[in-house]
Amino acid sequence: MHIVVCIKQVPEIERVKVDSGTGKVIVPEDSSMINPFDEYAIEEALRIKEKHGGTVTVLTMGPASAAEALRSALALGADEAVHLMDPAFDGSDAAATATLLAAGIGKLDKVSLVLFGRNAVDTDASSVPGYVAGRLNWPQVLFVRKFVELSADKSKVERMTEDGYDTCEIPLPGVVSVVKEINEPRLPSLKGKMRAKKAPIATFSAAALGVDTAKVGPNSPTTIVRSQPPPTRKKGEILEGEPDDVAAKLFDKLRADQII
Amino acid sequence: MNFELTEDQLAVQEVAREFAEKKLKPRAEEFDTEARFDMDLLREMGELGFLGIIIPEEYGGGGMDAVSYMIAAEELTRGCASHAAAVGLSNSLYGYPLLTYGTEEQKKKYLPGVCAGEKVGAFALTEPGAGSDAAGLSTTFKKTDNGYILNGTKIFITMGAVADNVIVFATSKKGSGPRGISAFLVDKDAPGYEIGTIEKKMGLKASPTTELIFSDCVIPQENLLGKEGHGFRIAMSTLDGGRISCGAMGVGLAQEAFNIAVKYSKEREQFGKPIAALQAIQFHLAEMSIMIENARNLVYKAAWKKDQGQDYSLEAAQAKLYASEISTKVTHKAIQVLGGYGYIREYQVERMYRDARVTELFEGTSEIQKLVIARYLLK
Numbered sequence: 001m002h003i004v005v006c007i008k009q010v011p012e013i014e015r016v017k018v019d020s021g022t023g024k025v026i027v028p029e030d031s032s033m034i035n036p037f038d039e040y041a042i043e044e045a046l047r048i049k050e051k052h053g054g055t056v057t058v059l060t061m062g063p064a065s066a067a068e069a070l071r072s073a074l075a076l077g078a079d080e081a082v083h084l085m086d087p088a089f090d091g092s093d094a095a096a097t098a099t100l101l102a103a104g105i106g107k108l109d110k111v112s113l114v115l116f117g118r119n120a121v122d123t124d125a126s127s128v129p130g131y132v133a134g135r136l137n138w139p140q141v142l143f144v145r146k147f148v149e150l151s152a153d154k155s156k157v158e159r160m161t162e163d164g165y166d167t168c169e170i171p172l173p174g175v176v177s178v179v180k181e182i183n184e185p186r187l188p189s190l191k192g193k194m195r196a197k198k199a200p201i202a203t204f205s206a207a208a209l210g211v212d213t214a215k216v217g218p219n220s221p222t223t224i225v226r227s228q229p230p231p232t233r234k235k236g237e238i239l240e241g242e243p244d245d246v247a248a249k250l251f252d253k254l255r256a257d258q259i260i
Numbered sequence: 261m262n263f264e265l266t267e268d269q270l271a272v273q274e275v276a277r278e279f280a281e282k283k284l285k286p287r288a289e290e291f292d293t294e295a296r297f298d299m300d301l302l303r304e305m306g307e308l309g310f311l312g313i314i315i316p317e318e319y320g321g322g323g324m325d326a327v328s329y330m331i332a333a334e335e336l337t338r339g340c341a342s343h344a345a346a347v348g349l350s351n352s353l354y355g356y357p358l359l360t361y362g363t364e365e366q367k368k369k370y371l372p373g374v375c376a377g378e379k380v381g382a383f384a385l386t387e388p389g390a391g392s393d394a395a396g397l398s399t400t401f402k403k404t405d406n407g408y409i410l411n412g413t414k415i416f417i418t419m420g421a422v423a424d425n426v427i428v429f430a431t432s433k434k435g436s437g438p439r440g441i442s443a444f445l446v447d448k449d450a451p452g453y454e455i456g457t458i459e460k461k462m463g464l465k466a467s468p469t470t471e472l473i474f475s476d477c478v479i480p481q482e483n484l485l486g487k488e489g490h491g492f493r494i495a496m497s498t499l500d501g502g503r504i505s506c507g508a509m510g511v512g513l514a515q516e517a518f519n520i521a522v523k524y525s526k527e528r529e530q531f532g533k534p535i536a537a538l539q540a541i542q543f544h545l546a547e548m549s550i551m552i553e554n555a556r557n558l559v560y561k562a563a564w565k566k567d568q569g570q571d572y573s574l575e576a577a578q579a580k581l582y583a584s585e586i587s588t589k590v591t592h593k594a595i596q597v598l599g600g601y602g603y604i605r606e607y608q609v610e611r612m613y614r615d616a617r618v619t620e621l622f623e624g625t626s627e628i629q630k631l632v633i634a635r636y637l638l639k
Contacts, residue, residue: 075275187279190309190322190332193271 001054001112001152003045005078006101006132007038009062009069010122018229025227034069037117039076040178043185045115046077048150055079057108061089061100067201074196075188081199082108086206088213093222094123098131100216103209105136112152116177118143126177133175140175141168145182265331272313272328276335279308284339291342291466292611298466299422301343306377310336311350315359320372326501326563330508334556337512341615342466344509349418350374352502353623354381357427357443357494361486366445370425382423384414384446384472385495392628395438395492399474401430408444408484410477413456416622420470421458424448428474429491441491445483452477463614500573501566502623503580507559510580510587510619514552517594517612521545524598524607535597544597548590555583574636581629584619591616 012031019026034042045056058073060066061084070081084104092100105111114136119126126142133140141159149156153172158165160179170176188196206213213219239246239253254260265273283301291298305311314329315321329351336344358370358381373379390396399412410430420426425447431440446453456471486494522545525536535541562575591613595602602609620626 187282187304187308188275189307190272190275190313190324193275194268197267197271 001048001052001150002057002108002110003048003054003113003115004057004059004105004108004111005038005041005045005073005115006128007042007058007060007069007073007117008035008120008122009033009060009066010035010120013121016122018227020229023227032065032068034072035117035120035122037119037121037178037180039117039185040180040182041115041117042073042076042078043183044147044178045113046186047183048113048147049077052150054112057082057111059101059104059108060084061092061097061104063090070201071196071199072188074199075192076186077192081201083201083203084209085203086213088206088217091218091220092216093220094125094127095131095222096216096220098128098135100209100211101128102132102135103211104204105132107204107209112172113155114138114173114175116175118177118179129175129177136173136175138174139170140177141170142177144176144178147182265327268324269328269331272324273331273335275308276310276332277338279305279310280335280339284336284343288340288342288466289605289608289611291340293465293605295460295465297342297346297419297422297468302346302380303377305336305343305347306375310347311377312355312371312375313347314351315355315371315375319359319367320375321355326504326566327560330504330559330563333505333508334512334515334559337509338516340466341509341513341612342464344512345418345464345467346380348502348505348509349383350381352505353383353418353498354425354427356501357383357485357498358445360497361443361490361494362445363482365482366485370445373424379424380419380422382417382419382426383498384417384420384426384428386416387413388415392625394495395441396435397429397431397441398434399428399430400434401432401442401444401479407481408479410444410446410452410474410479412474414472414474415456416459417470417472418622419468420472421455421468426472427485428472429495430474431491432488438492439489441495442488443485443491443494444479445485446474446477446479447483450477450479462617463611464618465614499623500576503576503629504559504562504566504572506619506623507555507562507576507579507583510583510585510616511552511556511559513612513616513619514548514555514583514587514590517591517609517616518545518548518552520607520609521548521594521597524601528598528601541597544593548593551586551590555579555586558582574633577624577629577632577636580619580624581626581633584616585626587616587619588613 009032011027015028015031017026049056056078057080058070058078059082060070067083074081084100116129129142141157143160144157145160146158156169159168239249309322310332312321313324313332317323336347374381387398389398402409425445428444428446429441433440452475454473456473459469525541526534528535558579562572562579565572565575594609595613598607601607
């Protein structure tokens with residue numbers, strides 16, 4: 001079984017700042033890492049491989065620095081890494097990214113399953129997995145917490161919902177995004193790290209992928225009108241005193257603010 | 261001259277640091293309080309490659325250099341000294357003598373399991389009456405038709421309570437000195453093998469330190485390690501390599517305590533400003549940083565000489581002596597920087613102070629290191 005895990009290199013969110021004057025997002029250069037949710041997708045792919053055999057390919061679209069994310073995945077045990085990289089891809093939105101990833105998956109040998117993390121912590125959109133499934137015309141199940149059954153041509157999974165879970169069965173090939181409840185990701189081993197440093201990474205440019213650059217990168221359908229930092233939270237107020245008094249004060253305040 | 265770590269060494273540092281940060285550090289206080297060693301973590305350290313980092317790949321190890329080993333030892337110790345001690349044990353005290361003096365069959369039989377963290381190997385030299393006087397053993401062996409019979413008691417055996425196989429040193433006759441000593445690979449299920457008291461210690465509490473008792477313990481001939489009468493040589497050459505990793509542990513404890521002290525000094529305010537703005541604190545930090553830097557350089561130099569195939573006994577003793585003594589000093593100062601909070605468990609540095617103290621004692625006390633050093637200087 002050939003499993004592809006789509007990963008994204010993201011900045012350490014707590015170190016990202018937005019210049020409130022220019023609206024420009026400032027990302028420190030040394031702050032890149034694999035999107036934490038993608039680590040669960042990598043782990044699940046490795047576990048499936050260990051149980052059923054097969055190969056795991058990690059796939060990303062991003063600038064040259066994104067190769068580091070691929071190497072991190074190789075250190076964990078992925079077999080192959082594929083990097084979609086072209087200046088024409090810079091600035092791609094979710095829809096354009098999905099077009100590129102789907103084209104990349106199309107270049108790979110007999111893919112049975114495409115895994116994603118539930119969302120990227122930088123954009124928080126959770127939209128790429130669905131777009132990719134659409135581009136490939138494959139079935140999708142998002143927010144999966146468990147693979148119940150898996151065979152060459154179908155899979156039964158549990159999808160998290162707000163109040164429980166659904167059991168879904170899909171034919172393969174298919175697209176699945178996973179939640180962090182699915183497993184506990186492993187850490188890289190010394191051997192894995194050494195192997196990853198020297199492993200080849202296949203790169204595909206726009207020409208190699210055969211994609212129309214008129215719809216990706218700066219030509220993505222999304223237009224960013226304005227960026228601004230999230231509003232700072234107002235300082236909280238701590239009511240002190242005996243519980244009865246505090247409850248009364250709280251009630252008065254909530255009433256005054258017309259919350260109750 | 262080049263003070264840069266290689267790319268491979270930096271990768272080792274990154275892997276070890278991530279494991280220590282995520283798996284050891286968050287639970288180190290709990291392990292210490294409960295005096296509990298986590299065998300799952302041992303297996304994980306095996307899977308990740310730490311337990312056999314300097315053991316050749318053909319025996320399940322990583323085949324890496326001694327400098328990489330020291331880097332890993334320092335980083336793991338920053339997370340939890342008790343669990344890091346298991347890495348020193350498997351590589352230096354058990355792995356090295358087995359690799360250097362063992363037969364092919366012995367190496368194939370015992371090393372892969374220990375490197376993988378599935379089995380535990382231990383090293384048993386010290387006795388109630390033979391500590392610094394390591395040749396003055398009372399544990400005796402008697403040759404039989406198809407092996408040996410061992411009698412005696414060993415103490416302070418790291419991981420003794422959970423060991424599957426132990427390298428045990430015994431003498432043919434009490435009082436016969438270094439030449440009478442031989443080394444044996446003793447399985448835990450050997451008849452007459454018994455685990456004695458598990459010691460309650462000042463520090464390194466999560467690492468089980470145990471008494472081992474041999475009562476007419478039967479050892480098959482093939483479990484003699486090296487040649488008869490070569491035991492003392494095996495023990496001494498083993499301790500040379502082990503000393504460097506003891507130094508690395510000292511550096512790790514000092515570095516971690518220093519980091520905590522720096523962070524705390526920037527956050528803690530007294531007299532209307534962070535205490536880091538006070539010279540009294542700055543002087544402590546400056547002194548701590550120099551001690552750590554010196555100790556790490558000694559450790560790296562001894563390991564580097566080992567990697568070059570040069571004699572490193574002098575440097576190993578210097579590194580062990582200095583790094584262990586500054587480990588106690590730096591962790592002591594870290595408590596001072598934290599003031600009363602430093603004396604509270606939650607702030608971690610008091611554990612590091614307790615853990616650091618043993619580095620001045622195990623694998624040769626400071627006084628023994630000085631004798632070793634002087635012997636080289638006066639040669």
